[in-house]
Amino acid sequence: MKNLIVKMLLLVFAICVINVACKKVPDGFLSPNIRYEESPILVPQGLVKISTALTLDGSAMPVKVKLLHVYDRTTGKNVDDLFNKQYPIRVWTGLYDPKIDNTLEKINAKRKDSLVNPISINPASGQLESNIGTLNLPLGKYEFDLEVSNSAGTKVFPKIGRFDLNPAAHFEVPAAGSQVAFKVGAENITKTLSPTLISVVKLAETPDKVIVRMVDKNGVPFNAAAGEIGRRPLSGTAVGFLQTMDLYSLSVTNFADRMEFIYGTVPFPLASLGNGFNYYYRIPTQYVHFDDPTLPDDQYSCNARFSFRAFIPGTYEVTVKIPGVTHR
Numbered sequence: 001m002k003n004l005i006v007k008m009l010l011l012v013f014a015i016c017v018i019n020v021a022c023k024k025v026p027d028g029f030l031s032p033n034i035r036y037e038e039s040p041i042l043v044p045q046g047l048v049k050i051s052t053a054l055t056l057d058g059s060a061m062p063v064k065v066k067l068l069h070v071y072d073r074t075t076g077k078n079v080d081d082l083f084n085k086q087y088p089i090r091v092w093t094g095l096y097d098p099k100i101d102n103t104l105e106k107i108n109a110k111r112k113d114s115l116v117n118p119i120s121i122n123p124a125s126g127q128l129e130s131n132i133g134t135l136n137l138p139l140g141k142y143e144f145d146l147e148v149s150n151s152a153g154t155k156v157f158p159k160i161g162r163f164d165l166n167p168a169a170h171f172e173v174p175a176a177g178s179q180v181a182f183k184v185g186a187e188n189i190t191k192t193l194s195p196t197l198i199s200v201v202k203l204a205e206t207p208d209k210v211i212v213r214m215v216d217k218n219g220v221p222f223n224a225a226a227g228e229i230g231r232r233p234l235s236g237t238a239v240g241f242l243q244t245m246d247l248y249s250l251s252v253t254n255f256a257d258r259m260e261f262i263y264g265t266v267p268f269p270l271a272s273l274g275n276g277f278n279y280y281y282r283i284p285t286q287y288v289h290f291d292d293p294t295l296p297d298d299q300y301s302c303n304a305r306f307s308f309r310a311f312i313p314g315t316y317e318v319t320v321k322i323p324g325v326t327h328r
Contacts, residue, residue: 027060035057044130046311049130059152061150070143071142072141119134142162177304201317205315221256248268
């Protein structure tokens with residue numbers, strides 16, 4: 001009798017083990033602790049921003065991430081109506097090369113007009129992505145809900161992320177200016193002088209143009225149309241010239257008091273061809289008088305460098321003042 005009871009218990013145990021083994025084990029894992037390490041995400045208005053990805057805390061890949069709602073952090077109000085609206089922007093479909101894509105027609109052949117949300121969430125990584133369309137949104141502090149799905153199921157994460165939409169500069173001067181005197185006929189003899197002073201003003205939202213004025217210490221402009229501003233040769237025995245802004249622009253027109261550069265895309269320049277975003281020019285010796293007594297007239301050229309980059313379309317005026325030099 002005792003043996004029978006033991007056999008029956010073993011049979012019941014075996015059946016239980018089989019039942020447990022036959023039950024479907026959940027496929028993968030979806031953590032309840034998914035989060036952003038970057039908080040708040042700082043979004044510069046009008047500029048491209050891509051945040052760091054969600055920290056998935058061991059969740060099974062791949063995941064699918066969906067933006068559900070956006071709220072004003074100050075008022076708590078749902079502002080989906082602002083962020084669901086799409087705006088037309090031009091999206092690149094090919095690789096831009098300033099050496100080849102030197103006309104508006106060539107540039108536009110690599111772009112297409114698209115309706116895009118100014119703020120979006122990457123469905124594969126959860127990265128927050130912004131574009132120039134954020135110029136249409138009010139500055140402020142926001143938070144948002146996400147829905148995250150994978151093979152283990154779907155979870156909603158209320159107010160998982162925060163971002164601040166902040167004002168951003170429409171342009172920058174990435175590097176300080178410089179000024180060097182080169183001896184005519186003996187370019188190895190140089191003297192570094194006080195750096196150029198660079199000031200920038202945005203004049204209008206259109207057209208897309210950079211106006212450059214190069215002026216002496218008294219504000220008298222050098223005449224680009226008359227050949228008073230030229231390209232700066234490479235140093236030493238190298239043949240060629242250092243970069244100028246026209247290498248990046250679609251066209252350049254010289255006037256008595258300025259140079260005007262038409263550009264086709266922002267940021268302008270989109271990428272550097274070398275030497276960062278610096279532009280090098282030479283004013284021949286016959287047009288300059290140096291305050292420095294060791295630099296007599298007609299013996300040294302003035303070589304000025306300035307830097308500029310635009311992030312938002314429009315017309316900019318860049319004034320490059322050359323201290324210690326008088327136009328003649």
